[in-house]
Amino acid sequence: MEFRILGPVRIRTAEQEDALSGSKQRTMLAALLLSDGRALSDERLGRMLWDSRPPSTAPAQIHTYASRIRRRLGPDVPLIRIRTGYQLMAQHVPYDYREFTRLSDEGHRALHAQDFAPAAALLGEALALWRGEALADATDHLVLAERPRLEEYRLEALESRIEAELILGRHRQLVSELTGLVAHHPMRERFRALLMTALYRSDRQAEALTAYIDGRRMLAEELGVEPGLLLARTYQAVLTGEVRTRMPQQLAS
Structure with a gap:
C-alpha cells in the first residue's frame, strides 16, 4: 500500500489505485496523513471538511468517513478513535510527501556540502514524485490551509535542483525551463537570478540584463519596492562578468 497527496489524493496498492468515494473522504485521509501521526480532533477535521460552518450532523458524518476509510485500509493500518478525534497509524506505509521531504532534505544537504551531482539527482527524484497540484481533489478548505506550505517546499527544491x-x-538546457518558471512566478527573485545566470553563461548577456530590468519594473509597479539583495547583486555580477564563476546565492551571502 502507498499513500499519495502530491497530486490527486489516492491509496495505491499492487492491484489498483483507489480514489475513495468523494472529496470528504479524500480530505479526511489527507488531513490525517499531513498530521504525521498526531491525533486530529473532530473540530479540526470539521474545519477541513466544511470550513467554519459544519452541519449539525458533522460528528456522525466524520464517524461514517472514518469507518469507510478504515475498511479500505484494513487491519494493518489502524485508524484509531482518540477521545474526540482520530489518529492514523501509518508511519510504516510509503507516503509520497514523506518521501519527497526525505529526498529534498538530502538534496539540500548535498548542495550545501558542494556535492552537486548527487544534489541534482536527489532533488530531481524528489520533484518527480509530484503528479500535479498537491491535494488536487480535496476540499477547498484543506487546500487553502495546506497547499501553500507544500508548494513552497516544492519551489525551494526546484530552485536548489536548478542551482x-x-x-x-x-x-x-535550463534557459527554457527557467523562462517558464519566471513567467509563472514573477515575484520569486531566485528564479529570476538563476535565469539571468543561465542566460549570461549561454552568451546571452543582453537578455540577462533585460530579465533584470523587467523584474525591477514589475516590482516597482506592483509593489513599489526595489529588487532584493539577491537580484541586485546578480545584476552587478552580470555587468562585471562575475556571474560566470559565482552563483546568485554566493553573491548574496
Whole structure:
C-alpha cells in the first residue's frame, strides 16, 4: 500500500489505485496523513471538511468517513478513535510527501556540502514524485490551509535542483525551463537570478540584463519596492562578468 497527496489524493496498492468515494473522504485521509501521526480532533477535521460552518450532523458524518476509510485500509493500518478525534497509524506505509521531504532534505544537504551531482539527482527524484497540484481533489478548505506550505517546499527544491545543475554546467538546457518558471512566478527573485545566470553563461548577456530590468519594473509597479539583495547583486555580477564563476546565492551571502 502507498499513500499519495502530491497530486490527486489516492491509496495505491499492487492491484489498483483507489480514489475513495468523494472529496470528504479524500480530505479526511489527507488531513490525517499531513498530521504525521498526531491525533486530529473532530473540530479540526470539521474545519477541513466544511470550513467554519459544519452541519449539525458533522460528528456522525466524520464517524461514517472514518469507518469507510478504515475498511479500505484494513487491519494493518489502524485508524484509531482518540477521545474526540482520530489518529492514523501509518508511519510504516510509503507516503509520497514523506518521501519527497526525505529526498529534498538530502538534496539540500548535498548542495550545501558542494556535492552537486548527487544534489541534482536527489532533488530531481524528489520533484518527480509530484503528479500535479498537491491535494488536487480535496476540499477547498484543506487546500487553502495546506497547499501553500507544500508548494513552497516544492519551489525551494526546484530552485536548489536548478542551482546544482547550473553549477554542473547545464545552463543552456535550463534557459527554457527557467523562462517558464519566471513567467509563472514573477515575484520569486531566485528564479529570476538563476535565469539571468543561465542566460549570461549561454552568451546571452543582453537578455540577462533585460530579465533584470523587467523584474525591477514589475516590482516597482506592483509593489513599489526595489529588487532584493539577491537580484541586485546578480545584476552587478552580470555587468562585471562575475556571474560566470559565482552563483546568485554566493553573491548574496
